[in-house]
Amino acid sequence: MKSGEYRGSFTAIATYYDTLMSFVNYPGWIQYIEEILSQNGSKKKTIFDLACGTGVCLELWSKKGYQTIGLDRSLAMLEVCRTRFRDSADTAPMLINGDMRSFAIGRRVPIVTCLYDSLNYLLSEDELVTCFRHVYDVLEPRGIFIFDMNTVRCLRDEWGNGTFTRQDDTIHSVWSNTYDYITGISTLRLTLTVCNNGTVNTIHEMHRERGYQLINIAQFLSEAGFDFSLYRHLTFQPAHEQNMRIMGVARK
Ligand SMILES: C[S@@+](CC[C@H](N)C(=O)[O-])C[C@H]1O[C@@H](n2cnc3c(N)ncnc32)[C@H](O)[C@@H]1O
Structure with a gap:
């Protein structure tokens, strides 16, 4: 990869x-x-x-x-x-x-x-x-x-086309959504940066949900x-x- x-x-x-x-x-x-x-x-x-x-x-x-x-x-x-x-x-x-x-x-x-x-x-x-x-x-x-x-309202209006970040314990995450009005599908590009005992691990995952x-x-x-x-x-x-x-x- x-x-x-x-x-x-x-x-x-x-x-x-x-x-x-x-x-x-x-x-x-x-x-x-x-x-x-x-x-x-x-x-x-x-x-x-x-x-x-x-x-x-x-x-x-x-x-x-x-x-x-x-x-x-x-x-x-x-x-x-x-x-x-x-x-x-x-x-x-x-x-x-x-x-x-x-x-x-x-x-x-x-x-x-x-x-x-x-x-x-x-x-x-x-x-x-x-x-x-x-x-x-x-x-x-x-x-x-x-x-x-x-x-649909949640995926289209709440998640919409926005990016936000979070810090949970040792995990910094970036949540970037795009909404496709034709298919009704929301695509989330999620990036996690995990710091543990001096090592940093970065993970990218794509999630797709439909309303x-x-x-x-x-x-x-x-x-x-x-x-x-x-x-x-x-x-x-x-x-x-x-x-x-x-x-x-x-x-x-
Ligand atoms: C947001 S998580 C929810 C997990 C759990 N139900 C909970 O409440 O924490 C969605 C889960 O759906 C599973 N999933 C997505 N598509 C699936 C499918 N076609 N068949 C079985 N599992 C699926 C994923 O692997 C994931 O574990």
Whole structure:
């Protein structure tokens, strides 16, 4: 790889992902999802987390007594997840290196989650509807699928065409976004400069996310066979295009 070239997403940053995400109140997200599960009468304690990444949520679920399964495309993210459970083999999730556009896990589950923008990484309508269909197939009858997505407004207006920097612990990061109005795809060029014991490591990664109109998300969930509700994230108010992040609750 030439110096300065951008690598694919979730390769080199895997080691630094948890530090970069330390601002996210994951316990609050899990509490919200528990409320959704309770409202939907879901009592079974097995969760399949699609695009589980480094397993932050898997760990929180397992501490609440859930059996967990995680799937992710990135071997590097799964490796960090394995390390997270290194000393707790009895509660470790079953981990699968796979693609949420095409997966089969050989069993059915009562709950599927897909969190923190992961569905936005599906860049075409076909990919999104295919993913929804696979989730429908893997769910038990009356199973529930809970996911979040960034809205078009978030990618277009909030991220837009801007650059910002952050300092998290020993990581200096530069986040440079461009938004394509025709494709609805936001491209992030992320540069991390990590200083550790006198050595400096520079990492470049490119991430691409697509925003979908609520009407399309609704159509694709229907086509996959779900009954569903879309909420403004972390609330039970109906989702709106002006929200930055929405939450989907889809019932088989
Ligand atoms: C922003 S991270 C979120 C990770 C985790 N869900 C969380 O909440 O921290 C997005 C994750 O989606 C995964 N991902 C992206 N596209 C994928 C695909 N087609 N199939 C499976 N995983 C995918 C990435 O590898 C990455 O781990």
